[in-house]
Amino acid sequence: MQSSSLIHSAGRSSLWKVFWMYGVIPSNLLWAAILLMMQQGGMVGAVRGLLLFLLAYTAWIVFAVWRAAPNAKDPRYGVLARALTVVWAINTVLLVFFLELQLLR
Numbered sequence: 001m002q003s004s005s006l007i008h009s010a011g012r013s014s015l016w017k018v019f020w021m022y023g024v025i026p027s028n029l030l031w032a033a034i035l036l037m038m039q040q041g042g043m044v045g046a047v048r049g050l051l052l053f054l055l056a057y058t059a060w061i062v063f064a065v066w067r068a069a070p071n072a073k074d075p076r077y078g079v080l081a082r083a084l085t086v087v088w089a090i091n092t093v094l095l096v097f098f099l100e101l102q103l104l105r
Helices: 003-012 015-040 044-071 075-104
Strands: none
Touching (some): 015 044, 044 075
């Protein structure tokens, strides 16, 4: 399935499912894996690969939440989910940047 069709299908999904099941839980599991690998050391290539994947996944989830937001029963939840996801994405980009700086040293 192409990413554009994944985003399109996410637009038909319920907001809670896209936000929690596709966004929050997998993102936190990815972060946990990255942090565990960094603590163990010696896996710089694998960590960089996961960081790159996390950036791409974060971009995808922003678009998926944006498309699913109108499906919320209360429009305020759609606005809140969009805002939280954008802030999460900014946080992810900044953390990836600083972790990459740490990996370079």
